[in-house]
Amino acid sequence: MLCFDVDGETTALSEDPALVSRVTTMSQCEYGPNIGVPRLLGLLDHLQVPATFFVPSYIAEHHPRMMEAICTRGHEIGAHGHLHEKLAHVSPDEERAILEKSVGILERITGKRPIGYRAPWFEINPGTPDLLHEFGFLYNASMMADDVPFTHPNGLIEIPGQWLLEDWEQFAFNAEPAWGFIPENCSKVFDLWWREFEAMHDFGCCFVLTLHPWLSGRPSRVRLLEELLVKAHERGHVWFARGNEIAAYVRDHPEARRELNFDTP
Template sequence: MTAAEPPQPWQWPEATWREHVESVRAGRRLVPSRWPGGARAAVAISFDPDHETIPLRDGETSPGRLAQGEYGARVGAGRVLDLLAEHHVPATFFMPAVSALLHPEEAKEYASEPHEIGVHGWIHERNTLLAEQDERTLISWARDTLAEITGSVPTGIRTPSWDFSDSTLDTIRQLGFDYDSSLMADDEPYEIVAEGTPTGLVEIPVDWIRDDAPYFTMDRYGSVRPYTRPRDVLEIWIDEFDAAYRDGGVFQLTLHPHVIGHRSRLVVLRELLAHIRAHRDVWFATHADLAVAARAEATRLDTAGASS
């Protein structure tokens, strides 16, 4: 190593790697003994209607690539909404602002009862590669655009890259979001801690296991290929729900209309919802509803701690 080269991670002093680890951390779990209505477990289904924004983000403008995203708006979204209505399931739709501008009537449906619309970036940008001010501007634009189109101000955010830059947490707190759904430190909702200090911001964690894209995504020229049969994915998701139900926790799922909306895959979602619906003591919630319940548990914990 020369004097001009930064130290490698294995050369970092303890203070350096501790600083990185502690910048954004999972705090206390926010899981009540019973969910609203006395439910044993909570279910939070979400969709990311990315549509054409994935290729547009990368400057890919070929009709073929854009058509893959258009399928989500033209076919998948309607099928998804019909299925949710059939099973009386509310959902949260994290929608990039450009996607909402392309499909404003669809965005309005997502913001209508019983559903919820949330922020998912401007054009599905990779937020971890942005300068602080650029990230702040795009998140602000995205929130304001969704509010203008739908008449509903989003209270939650899911970053397009499922990650935080050095400035993401400060940005979403300053913009007044109630919750985030981008990180993976737990199965259950938790409070985000910044540099050892609780923030009050609720995290509703995601995971690639409970996401349709890793199982089914296809890239013509790359190495990404679908590698799992839809019914094998159904088995994984049923096992995830069953374990959450036994634990009295949360089953959170992330889907995409252009991915799950295909016929053979929608069959799997239909069977999953039927399996969950067979359990009568389950609370189906939007992510915003879940965040409210989590904050109520935080208040209970604060009160109990103050009185002890």
């Protein structure tokens, strides 16, 4: 599952609204929706690979042409907060209000109610799965408890991720405010992700790669993604799927669910 978290300007604005006057910092964030997404859509067209775009509703409102370009290609739009709010820092009532607002905006813009959710910074609260279920979501893609999808007690499906398969840790950098680390060499990152892909393939796992267009839309990183997708395709026995397809498969095939088993290695 290929996920693009299109955080754009909310990367800065969720940290501090005053950053709106930091023109260069904001311009780096805008690079994602304006330049990164179109370039990545071109790659997905070229390779015929479907993807899920988790978009804060503030970004959806401010980049209508980007939204149209994603939707007309059949990719999935998932919810990702309004202004990329950190859920650990909001009350249950605020969390509900943010979800209601963001779902409403995405539905108005795309004509479809989102059924997939990715929490900003991957972090959910104890009540989040029940809230998502109440709002009609089919799946959440925020937890890290397994490496195949699983089902919450309320029926919500979870498509788990992991920090290893995230580009922020590899590529994010801003001088001030200080974000990220020294940007990594793409060869190192390819090796990191490919080794995990191969091992997950052997173990029959769900490889969930999470990329931010302001980082992974830069030219050498688009090439890195192309190499990874081509090599994964050549490896064979791989299903490239959007989150909504994976969640529907898990829902319709309860026999495919993994039970915890400590007896068999």
